[in-house]
Amino acid sequence: MLPAARHLLETEARAIARASERLGDDFERAAGLILEAEGRVITTGMGKSGYVARKLAATLCATGTPASFLHPAEAVHGDLGLVQSGDVLILISKSGATEELIRLVPRLQQAGVACIGILGKTDSPLARVCQAVLDAQVDQEGDLHNLVPAASAIVAAALGDALAVSLMKARQFGPEDFGVFHPAGQLGRNLRLHVRDAMHTGDAVAWVTPETTVREVVIAMTQRSLGAACVLNPDRSLAGLITDGDLRRALEHHDDIRTLRAADVMTARPLTVQPAATLREALVLMERRPRQLSLLPVVDPHGCALGILRLHDVYQAGLGKSQP
Known part of the structure; x- marks a missing residue:
């Protein structure tokens, strides 16, 4: 059991390191789109990518960037009202060809929304409609049969965290600001109380x-x-x-x-x-x-x-x- 666990963790660590080496102009462009946006950030994804998108929205909100998660399947049943002109959409997909996201993008582009992709394939249909693409590809997932979306989900989450931390620096978001957004919980009390x-x-x-x-x-x-x-x-x-x-x-x-x-x-x-x-x-x-x-x-x-x-x-x- 331990060898399998270690193999998975080592695979994920290598995948994150490679993603770090691939960071470049598109990352800077993605951060710029968010900093210059008049609206909020909308994150979206299906399945495991959806959970990563939810986590990214929460992290952005906690670090000074207003954000919301939009479920792509629910969006076409009324939730599109969440999106306004001037928002920035972050699409998270391992394949870069998630059907629900492909159906969603044209409607959001008509609303004047810029698109950023955190994608496992940079030559995919979703990559072609994004103004900036963060490369989240992985060579292997890390499980015995290369089936469980482990490394791919971790890399996507790590790229989202990197984006959030970069925005924190650009906004000069410090511990005092963090305490304002975390009034409850041990961390918030430690930042707020003396x-x-x-x-x-x-x-x-x-x-x-x-x-x-x-x-x-x-x-x-x-x-x-x-x-x-x-x-x-x-x-x-x-x-x-x-x-x-x-x-x-x-x-x-x-x-x-x-x-x-x-x-x-x-x-x-x-x-x-x-x-x-x-x-x-x-x-x-x-x-x-x-x-x-x-x-x-x-x-x-x-x-x-x-x-x-x-x-x-x-x-x-x-x-x-x-x-x-």
Whole structure:
């Protein structure tokens, strides 16, 4: 079973790489048609290509390009009203000769719609009616009998994603814009909310000094179960951070911890985050490291300690009050 699975994935990866090498003037032309269009993008396709077209419409909408999916069979039964002059039509077809699409194109051209093709054959009937064609041909699908539309669907989807990302760059569509289009869901919350919206402050945090005994640190951390204590200098600047892991390591290396102070076991100059940072930025700080962090001290621009943000808080933000 595993050899068949690996063969499929490797086939798809090679097919995408070849599609990337074929990108050229038609890709630039396709992006230009969409950027200059007065209307929206309409995607269409039958069967598996139809699912790819639906996905492309959703991706375009999420990245700043208004788009809708049009089912080609339903179009001639009233859904053609969705299409207006100035729209751009993206046709997705492995064969480039899908009957339902061929019947649809003349009616849409009469309405003044420009056509872009994501096609498996560039010398096909549909290719001849398009102003730009993205070459989605594949040598093989990747399954044992070369029947399942696997690589061809993946390449078509990848070309659609490449088009969407290129349009994002051209429109200077950034994380803030993405957050506006994704107000719900974890990604949207991480882009929309900030550290100050989820952090723990005041009495909820264990505050200690460099001279606090380890015993007192343990008591303070137990009373405030955030999994860490902030070590403060007299001016409330952050001297260090003590986590549960720091305490375990202290026990490993010392037979008697009664004489130890916070300064002896703390992590000096820990990684910190400021309250104005987005939760996404905080998440990147915690996770994109060889050893992932489960929390961050929060400091102001002058290094004054304000509180603690936990990974748990990032995932709970926006879902209701975070529970320690």
